Amino acid sequence: MRKYVAIFRTAFQNSITWRGAFWFYIALNFLPLVGYYYLWTAVFQERASAAGFSYEAILTYAVVATVFSRLTWASPEYGVMENIREGTLTKYLVQPMSYFGYYWSSRLAFRTFGTALTLPFTLAVVYLVRHHLLLPTEAWRWAALLAAIPLAFTLQFLFGMALGLLSFWILEARHFQYFKETALALLGGAILPYAFFPDAVQQILAYLPFRFIASFPIEVYLGRLNVSSIFQSLGAGIVWVAVLYALTRVMWKRGLRRYVAFGH
Numbered sequence: 219m220r221k222y223v224a225i226f227r228t229a230f231q232n233s234i235t236w237r238g239a240f241w242f243y244i245a246l247n248f249l250p251l252v253g254y255y256y257l258w259t260a261v262f263q264e265r266a267s268a269a270g271f272s273y274e275a276i277l278t279y280a281v282v283a284t285v286f287s288r289l290t291w292a293s294p295e296y297g298v299m300e301n302i303r304e305g306t307l308t309k310y311l312v313q314p315m316s317y318f319g320y321y322w323s324s325r326l327a328f329r330t331f332g333t334a335l336t337l338p339f340t341l342a343v344v345y346l347v348r349h350h351l352l353l354p355t356e357a358w359r360w361a362a363l364l365a366a367i368p369l370a371f372t373l374q375f376l377f378g379m380a381l382g383l384l385s386f387w388i389l390e391a392r393h394f395q396y397f398k399e400t401a402l403a404l405l406g407g408a409i410l411p412y413a414f415f416p417d418a419v420q421q422i423l424a425y426l427p428f429r430f431i432a433s434f435p436i437e438v439y440l441g442r443l444n445v446s447s448i449f450q451s452l453g454a455g456i457v458w459v460a461v462l463y464a465l466t467r468v469m470w471k472r473g474l475r476r477y478v479a480f481g482h
Contacts, residue, residue: 255277281343290370297324299392358445377402381398386476402431412433
């Protein structure tokens with residue numbers, strides 16, 4: 219455990235050197251909130267609700283989705299692809315540590331620093347739209363929301379690892395990176411609530427792991443799930459973590475045999 223704490227500390231320190239890029243990147247990710255504000259304001263000028271959402275609820279959804287996505291964003295695929303493509307993976311294989319553990323610690327440090335750096339910006343956004351935001355009516359929903367954070371982070375991490383490990387077989391797997399980000403945002407409900415999707419699509423997405431990235435925590439926040447449904451959903455999310463972890467481990471072991479066979 220001590221070595222992963224050291225990795226976390228080193229990665230956190232390295233993140234500080236990129237604080238200028240952080241501000242630019244985070245600003246680009248929060249700018250869509252401006253678009254959401256004007257979009258939903260225009261939509262609700264002639265109606266009181268849409269797909270079961272009031273004007274305040276849909277704006278709250280957009281803000282919470284954006285903030286939650288920033289809290290749980292994890293993309294280890296960039297480093298994994300580079301390690302495999304350039305042959306630098308070898309130096310990690312001879313180290314007395316888990317490759318997965320290394321990237322988990324470094325991504326957690328990256329996210330911790332990013333959250334701390336953008337906290338003032340996040341608070342400013344919340345303050346500007348405070349009159350339109352809804353708050354959970356039960357205090358225990360905040361605890362459930364906190365429980366959803368590591369779940370969403372872990373799922374995003376595993377999706378990223380799976381994509382990165384594709385480089386064992388596909389040389390230019392990096393072309394899938396932008397597709398992955400967009401797909402997770404759309405299928406996870408970060409861009410648009412599931413209520414706006416056709417019923418058949420909603421039923422399918424309800425059983426897939428994507429909903430835990432944004433849709434599930436926002437449903438908890440807005441009071442759309444009862445206690446029983448929340449516990450069932452958290453259980454399902456943990457099962458998906460186990461499934462995706464098993465998948466990435468299989469990819470890792472088979473890919474590693476291919477990597478060694480090519481003389482790396």
